[in-house]
Amino acid sequence: MDTILEILRGLHPDIDFESCDSLVDDKIIDSFDIVSIISDLNDEFDITIPAEEIVPENFNSAKAIYAMVERLMEE
Amino acid sequence: MLFTTSRFIFFLLGVILIYQLLPQKFRWIWLLISSYIFYCFSGIKHLIYITVTSFSTYLASIMLDRIQKEQASYLKENKESLSREERKAYKAAMKSRQRRWLVLCMLLNFGILAVLKYTDFMIANINGILGAAGSKRQLAFMNFVLPLGISFYTFQTMGYLIDVYREKYPAEKNPFKLALFTSFFPQLIQGPINRFDELKESLFAGRKLTINNVSFGTQRILWGFFKKLVIADRLLVAVSTIIHNTDEYQGVYVLVGMFFYAITLYADFTGGIDIAIGVAEIFGIPFRENFERPFFSKSIAEYWRRWHMSLSSWFRDYMFYPISVSKPMLDLSKFCRKHVGDWLGKRIPIYLASIIVWFTTGIWHGAAWNFVVWGLLNCLVILVSQECTPLYEKFHNRLKVGNSFWYRMFQVLRTFWLMSFLRTLDCYQNVGLTFRMYSTIFTRFNLMELFRGGLMKLGLTRYDYIVLVPAVCLLLLVSLTGRKGSVRKQLSAKPVMVRYLVYFAIFLAVLILGAYGVGYDSSQFIYSRF
Amino acid sequence: MKVKRIMSKLKFLMHKKFLANLAAVSIALLIIILLQSLLMPKYVTAIPEGNLVREYYDEVKKHDLIFIGDCEVFSNFSPVTLWEKYGITSYIRGSAQQLVWQSYYLLKETLTYEKPKVVVFNVLALKYNEPQKEAYNRLTLDGMKLSPIKLEAVKASKMEDESFISYVFPILRYHSRWSELTAEDFKYIFKRDTVSHNGFLMRVDVKPVTTVPEGRKLADYQFGENSYAYLDKITKLCKDNGIELILIKSPSIYPYWYKEWDEQMVAYAEKNNLRYINFLDLTDEIGIDYSTDTYDAGLHLNLSGAEKLSDYFGRILKDEYGLEDHRNDEEYRQIWEKKVDFYYAMKEDQYRELKEYGYLKSYGAASPDN
Numbered sequence: 007m008d009t010i011l012e013i014l015r016g017l018h019p020d021i022d023f024e025s026c027d028s029l030v031d032d033k034i035i036d037s038f039d040i041v042s043i044i045s046d047l048n049d050e051f052d053i054t055i056p057a058e059e060i061v062p063e064n065f066n067s068a069k070a071i072y073a074m075v076e077r078l079m080e081e
Numbered sequence: 082m083l084f085t086t087s088r089f090i091f092f093l094l095g096v097i098l099i100y101q102l103l104p105q106k107f108r109w110i111w112l113l114i115s116s117y118i119f120y121c122f123s124g125i126k127h128l129i130y131i132t133v134t135s136f137s138t139y140l141a142s143i144m145l146d147r148i149q150k151e152q153a154s155y156l157k158e159n160k161e162s163l164s165r166e167e168r169k170a171y172k173a174a175m176k177s178r179q180r181r182w183l184v185l186c187m188l189l190n191f192g193i194l195a196v197l198k199y200t201d202f203m204i205a206n207i208n209g210i211l212g213a214a215g216s217k218r219q220l221a222f223m224n225f226v227l228p229l230g231i232s233f234y235t236f237q238t239m240g241y242l243i244d245v246y247r248e249k250y251p252a253e254k255n256p257f258k259l260a261l262f263t264s265f266f267p268q269l270i271q272g273p274i275n276r277f278d279e280l281k282e283s284l285f286a287g288r289k290l291t292i293n294n295v296s297f298g299t300q301r302i303l304w305g306f307f308k309k310l311v312i313a314d315r316l317l318v319a320v321s322t323i324i325h326n327t328d329e330y331q332g333v334y335v336l337v338g339m340f341f342y343a344i345t346l347y348a349d350f351t352g353g354i355d356i357a358i359g360v361a362e363i364f365g366i367p368f369r370e371n372f373e374r375p376f377f378s379k380s381i382a383e384y385w386r387r388w389h390m391s392l393s394s395w396f397r398d399y400m401f402y403p404i405s406v407s408k409p410m411l412d413l414s415k416f417c418r419k420h421v422g423d424w425l426g427k428r429i430p431i432y433l434a435s436i437i438v439w440f441t442t443g444i445w446h447g448a449a450w451n452f453v454v455w456g457l458l459n460c461l462v463i464l465v466s467q468e469c470t471p472l473y474e475k476f477h478n479r480l481k482v483g484n485s486f487w488y489r490m491f492q493v494l495r496t497f498w499l500m501s502f503l504r505t506l507d508c509y510q511n512v513g514l515t516f517r518m519y520s521t522i523f524t525r526f527n528l529m530e531l532f533r534g535g536l537m538k539l540g541l542t543r544y545d546y547i548v549l550v551p552a553v554c555l556l557l558l559v560s561l562t563g564r565k566g567s568v569r570k571q572l573s574a575k576p577v578m579v580r581y582l583v584y585f586a587i588f589l590a591v592l593i594l595g596a597y598g599v600g601y602d603s604s605q606f607i608y609s610r611f
Numbered sequence: 612m613k614v615k616r617i618m619s620k621l622k623f624l625m626h627k628k629f630l631a632n633l634a635a636v637s638i639a640l641l642i643i644i645l646l647q648s649l650l651m652p653k654y655v656t657a658i659p660e661g662n663l664v665r666e667y668y669d670e671v672k673k674h675d676l677i678f679i680g681d682c683e684v685f686s687n688f689s690p691v692t693l694w695e696k697y698g699i700t701s702y703i704r705g706s707a708q709q710l711v712w713q714s715y716y717l718l719k720e721t722l723t724y725e726k727p728k729v730v731v732f733n734v735l736a737l738k739y740n741e742p743q744k745e746a747y748n749r750l751t752l753d754g755m756k757l758s759p760i761k762l763e764a765v766k767a768s769k770m771e772d773e774s775f776i777s778y779v780f781p782i783l784r785y786h787s788r789w790s791e792l793t794a795e796d797f798k799y800i801f802k803r804d805t806v807s808h809n810g811f812l813m814r815v816d817v818k819p820v821t822t823v824p825e826g827r828k829l830a831d832y833q834f835g836e837n838s839y840a841y842l843d844k845i846t847k848l849c850k851d852n853g854i855e856l857i858l859i860k861s862p863s864i865y866p867y868w869y870k871e872w873d874e875q876m877v878a879y880a881e882k883n884n885l886r887y888i889n890f891l892d893l894t895d896e897i898g899i900d901y902s903t904d905t906y907d908a909g910l911h912l913n914l915s916g917a918e919k920l921s922d923y924f925g926r927i928l929k930d931e932y933g934l935e936d937h938r939n940d941e942e943y944r945q946i947w948e949k950k951v952d953f954y955y956a957m958k959e960d961q962y963r964e965l966k967e968y969g970y971l972k973s974y975g976a977a978s979p980d981n
Contacts, residue, residue: 593782596787598787
């Protein structure tokens with residue numbers, strides 16, 4: 007979870023990612039951000055995140071990203 | 082059949098009447114039949130293409146569905162006996178079986194689109210190369226006629242197929258329902274490109290007409306007519322005067338042309354979409370919104386999130402993401418990070434994917450180099466401004482203008498004019514001419530000519546301007562009101578008298594001030610060319 | 612009891628709402644109709660021939676003789692002369708470049724109002740086998756009352772790029788006139804001045820014939836199938852109603868009337884047992900002098916020419932077709948007295964204008980300065 011928060015803060019230092027749960031819906035992160043998040047996650051956790059996982063529900067909050075990463079690691 | 086013809090209005094009235102008379106379960110079938118009738122008006126021969134697309138997509142999606150079911154039951158049956166690795170390998174094998182169907186179907190359908198749309202473009206380029214190489218041989222053009230809406234329905238059905246492949250929702254089992262999704266008539270002329278999961282319930286439900294839906298839908302259609310007939314078709318005359326007489330109209334006229342074209346395209350395209358959405362709304366079918374006040378955007382990237390949204394989100398979901406997070410791309414990124422540096426490595430997926438997407442966006446809009454250059458320039462501006470963001474922020478912090486009204490105004494105007502410059506590429510005949518015209522803005526100072534009667538020579542009379550100025554102001558006012566939520570909801574809170582007066586005024590404006598009938602070229606919606 | 616009261620109150624409210632909506636819609640429709648009359652061209656001082664077709668409806672429809680055809684009937688025959696000299700009651704259902712199918716439908720419409728004894732058709736229009744020009748279609752059709760016959764006429768007349776619906780709702784055609792409205796449009800919004808004398812457009816000015824045109828050679832002199840089909844329909848319509856049909860070629864020397872055309876008409880008349888009169892061959896007998904009897908160098912006759920022609924034709928109608936003399940019939944006399952007065956008043960006024968301005972300013976003539 008900390009790793010994910012770190013990745014997110016690297017993109018937008020001024021956002022409180024711990025509490026925000028509408029990152030995509032409120033257009034805080036854009037498509038470029040999502041791609042760099044995925045590329046970072048790919049490095050950090052050694053998982054592939056397929057394009058079909060890129061839905062707002064999976065990226066709206068740090069928690070959601072975390073849940074997705076956990077699920078993908080288990081598979 | 083264009084939306085702004087009496088024929089369409091009668092067609093629509095007929096469709097609505099019979100729809101309401103039919104029992105609920107037959108209504109979607111009637112919509113399908115009407116859509117095919119609508120399609121026949123653009124040429125019976127073209128029916129074959131849309132039918133092939135729906136049927137091939139249906140077959141492929143059913144195959145995908147079958148493989149997915151097979152996989153699910155196999156995994157369930159052998160839950161205990163399979164190891165994690167075995168399961169992974171099995172899934173991968175099944176995925177690649179699915180991928181084969183997906184790719185096959187996409188090749189077929191994008192192939193049809195590509196052949197019909199780009200053959201002549203390729204031939205022109207080959208001829209150019211042949212000519213440059215000194216050869217006298219020239220290939221003949223094929224002159225295919227593009228079937229109505231092919232760029233839209235191909236994208237829409239392929240989006241559906243990819244979603245099924247991604248198991249976002251199960252495949253539709255009834256081929257005729259899929260055919261309706263593909264051909265539903267309001268979306269054929271210029272979109273929006275809808276998503277299956279958003280339409281499937283309402284499209285096949287055959288809901289009965291409600292007063293609310295009918296009146297909201299009608300209002301939306303009326304507003305679309307207003308934009309299209311009172312503004313766009315009128316202003317188009319001036320735009321085409323400017324862009325077709327390049328010897329005469331240079332310098333400040335190029336700017337005027339850009340400005341007029343921005344309004345024309347906006348009024349034409351959003352007007353057409355208003356009509357499409359309004360028609361669907363009458364049947365209680367919620368189409369995707371396609372615009373969110375794009376001219377209020379503060380950057381090009383934002384503009385593209387708010388202009389033709391159904392297309393840009395299609396490109397994002399089905400092209401940008403898959404390419405940028407694909408394995409080869411991530412590997413390439415890693416490789417670059419190791420050997421070239423972090424800076425480039427991080428950017429390479431985004432850059433490459435963006436370039437591909439914008440190249441495709443360009444060529445989707447038209448088979449010509451203008452559009453390719455236009456697409457790539459959009460891409461360039463977006464990437465450059467992305468890189469400059471930190472710089473901007475520093476600048477804002479220092480000058481403390483970051484959020485002032487005037488600065489936001491500046492950003493909006495900057496984006497508007499930047500987009501207008503880029504958009505000019507799809508006006509003039511070719512790229513070279515466009516850049517020559519750009520240069521005359523700086524070399525020919527003829528601002529005063531405009532006020533010495535120049536504006537009156539563009540094919541518009543004093544009366545046209547008398548109509549246009551308030552009409553465009555109204556457009557702006559409605560957009561401004563729209564920031565506080567749906568304009569129609571705000572209006573429906575007003576007293577009955579006010580509402581009726583507003584509707585009637587707009588109706589009269591369309592009826593009397595509309596640029597239709599004898600004396601006007603009833604031009605097609607600009608966007609249905611694509 | 613309570614429920615009932617609430618129900619009836621609800622009903623009342625619904626009723627009220629319905630009435631309010633009905634009122635709103637009616638007002639809206641009324642405004643649109645008003646706007647439509649405002650926007651339609653009035654054809655009073657300019658292009659008066661645009662009013663010919665509609666003026667018929669205001670008539671007491673009792674005519675023994677009906678003319679159908681193009682400008683060669685509405686400029687060249689004067690019903691008032693026919694009345695004054697022979698007591699023949701007649702009306703000209705003519706219009707500018709009236710095409711054969713339009714003549715047919717106008718006749719068909721006329722027969723729903725009255726049954727004349729003789730119908731006269733000017734054959735020049737046979738040279739047009741298909742619709743020619745939107746403007747002329749409008750001049751003929753816009754004046755027709757809305758009826759199934761009008762719709763048929765529109766269908767037969769409209770050019771490919773014209774919209775049918777704009778003949779039903781002319782506002783769709785004339786909406787863009789909002790920027791060209793003149794005082795005349797407001798003045799005649801409800802009622803227009805009468806411009807014709809039973810379909811005759813009077814012109815007293817003179818522009819002599821200077822050159823007699825030679826017809827350019829044509830590739831094909833055969834009248835088209837469509838023209839003949841409608842001429843057949845006219846013939847049949849008259850036969851079925853026991854009406855004598857006379858085919859005429861009016862003595863306008865331009866557009867050129869080819870002898871090949873004339874022969875076809877002679878043959879057609881013979882085959883269908885009709886009378887065909889080519890007045891071009893009779894000009895000396897009639898006494899037409901092309902240096903004084905035309906106002907546009909031979910295209911149309913002026914008043915003097917029209918009176919001579921009407922006098923000549925009237926004798927034929929009286930002697931050979933036995934058209935009744937109604938001059939002693941009180942009912943007719945009252946109607947026609949007014950017409951005669953109007954006729955001479957206009958004649959006088961035209962001479963006055965001619966003297967004052969040098970041209971017929973408010974009678975559709977172009978200013979000589981143009």
